[in-house]
Amino acid sequence: MPRLFQLTCALFLISITFTTAVTFIGDDPVVELSLGKIQGDRMQSFRNRTFYAFRGIRYAQAPVGQLRFANPLPETSWGDEVLQATADSLVCPQPGVVSYMSEDCLKINVFTKNFEEKLPVMVYIHGGANILGSGHSSYEAGPQYLLDQDVVFVAFNYRLGALGFLSTNSSETKGNFGYLDQVMALEWVRDHISHFGGNPEMVTIFGMSAGSMAVSLHLASPLSAGLFHRAILMSGSATNHFDIDNLYWTRKLARELGCPMYDPTDVVECLRNESWARIVEVCKAWESYQLITMKWNYEIDGHFLPSHPTELIAEGNFNKVPLLISYTANEFDYNAYVHLGNQHLLHDMGSNFVDYAPELFLYRQDANIGEQLKDFYLGGNTTEINAKNIEDFGRIFSDAYIGHGVHRLVQLARAFTPVYYTRMDYVGDRSLTAPLNGDNKPVGVAHADDLQYVMPGYWYGTVMTENDTDVFMMERMTSWFSHFAKTGTPLNSTDTWPPCNLTHLKMLYNGVETQVGAPGYSDRYLVWDELFPTAARSGGAAGKLSLVVAIATGVACRLIGKLM
Incomplete structure (x- = not known):
């Protein structure tokens, strides 16, 4: 009896500790972490349910001064002060409106409905070609849709562009700072999310575009082991052919700012004395064709990445968690439409395709590769890119940047872990880049068009209304994602959406109705497999x-x- 009495008292004390960790000032919750107290506020979900928002929490020290171009350091205690987390932080420096940015941007947002449960946690890593984007609740990562599901939702900022990925190819400055920020944000979630009703043993990371590439890197990185338990990848994977030289862009930046170019210490110290606005301004000028030409990428540094992610995943040397992998039917098919009126540029690209292709499609100069890509997508005798074939030209961007890397990840990972593979075919009322038809409706589903059904953001207009024709897709997507976060499967039954494994390879086509079949665009991706083969395993x-x-x-x- 005494032992039972002690156990009962202990459980009672634990219960008191847990339930009293949250207090309220009026309607606003105050949560106490080991770092200090945080006050949030209330928001309304799409279905008008109340949830709690904690925005602008610093998860790492400000990366300024000597911490610019350095690995992040965790935030320290703020003492007895109650941190006001009732508004989004400024976003990390990027091309755009300077007044909305700050180098002191390593902040995280947490949204929860209930402090007393242990709900699945969904952590969003934003996209934007490693130079744009944020976890801001109005600009990109709105919580209104997901908070109608039983999850805790987290979004955050990380360093971008040169500030996040500059590399001198030396032991002092290896780059990957943006990815190391992400690791630190995931460590913050592990250490603190239980105070917000989240289960640190049930964390799903998900991302779109460059954010999806980042998710694939966390699959490969030993630093991320144990920090997540499922992964959702939307239109991006690092298992591609990209040949991006961070050192080249670092030296180009240094030259254009009048800094030393070669000695790592001299380069970094000089660039630390430049304003972040000037660094962003110089890098922005490199985007000369208004096309996707990613400049900053990961480094194989022996720390965050021991070797190439394709190699690690092919060997089975990665964080084996259930995967939900998707892309859209048209991705960048319409990417070049912006130049339809620029006949001279399109003519030059068509007649000199082989010379343009390495820069546009991110591979090392190889005339044979350019000739084969041109022959397959445009026809070997093509000298003009025009309205008749500009979509064919765009498909090269779709496959180079998104489709083939995603295809390769599925092919490699399915030997080791369940992979749910899907293509978004549903054409909704809004698209970021797809042209409109005569009925003012998009002609296809382009890159990032699927993200609008998971979270509202500035790019997609306002939050949907209840009678919006796309609501059913929002409810379908958020239901799939939350079910996957909880169970590791997007649906109750794998009969209607079987996972890919070593012996089976199926795709779910997500249109108005869903259907399962053989993966799409296999003939296109085979071209890339042949041009950029993976290393033989045996x-x-x-x-x-x-x-x-x-x-x-x-x-x-x-x-x-x-x-x-």
Whole structure:
């Protein structure tokens, strides 16, 4: 009896500690962390349910002064002061309106309905080609849709552009600062999310575009091991062919700012004395064609990444969690439409495609690759890019930047972990880049168009109304995501959406109705597989057999792809 009495008292004290960790000042909640107290406020979900918002919490020290171009340091205690977390922080420096930005931007937002439960946690990593974007609740990462589901939602900022990825290729400045910021944000979630009703043992990371590439890097990084338990990747993966030289862009930046270019210490110290606004301004001028030309990428640094992510995942040397992987039917197909009136540029790109292609599609100069891409997508004799073939030109961007990397991730990861593979085919009322038809409706579903059904943001207009024709897709997507966050499967039954594994490869086509079939665009992705093969996993007879199987599979994929 005494032991039972002690156990009962202990449980009672734990219950008191847990329930009294949250107090209220009027209607606003105050949560006490090991770092100090935080006051949030209330918001309304799409279905008009009240939830609690804590915005602008610093998760790392301000990366200014000597901490610019340095690994992040965790935030320290703020003592007895109650931190006011009732508004979003300024976003990290990027091309745009300077007054909305600050280098002191490593802040995190948390949204929850209930402090007493242990709900699945969904952590969003924003996209933007590593130079744009934020976790801001109005600009991009609105919580209104997901908070109608039983999840805790988290979004955050991380360093971008040169400030996040500058590298001198030295032990002093290896780059990857933006990715290390993300690791620190995930560590903050692990350490503190239980105070907001979240379960630190049930964390799902998800991202779109460059944010999705980041998710794939966390799959590969040993630093991220144990910090998440599921992953959702929307239109992006680092298992691609990209050849981006951060050192080249670092030296170009240094030269244009009048800084030293070669000695790592001299380069960094000089650039630390420049304003962040000037650094962003110089880098912005490099985007000369208004096309997707990513400049800053990860470094294989022996710390965040021990080797190339494709190699790590192919070997099974990655964080094996259930995966939900998607892309949109048209991604960047309409990317070049902005230049339809620029006949001279399009003519030059068409007649000199092989010379433009390495810069546009991010591979090392190789005339053979350019010739094969041109022959497959445009026809070898093409000298003009015009209204008749500009969408074919755009498909090269779609496959180079998104489709093939996603395809390769599915192919590699399915041998080791369940992979739910889907393509967004639903054409809604709004699109970021798809042109409109005669009925003022988008002609396709372009890059990032699927994100509007997961979270509202500035780019997609206001939060939907209850009678919006796209509401059903929002409810479908948020239901899939939250179910996946809880169980590791997007639906109750795998019969209607089977996972890809070592022996089965299926895709769910997400239109007005859903259907399961063979993966789409296989003929297109096979071209990239052949141009940018992965390293052989084994040699000898087994290796030769694998090659035969791969060739046979490739032929079958070409036939299947032409039917999709």
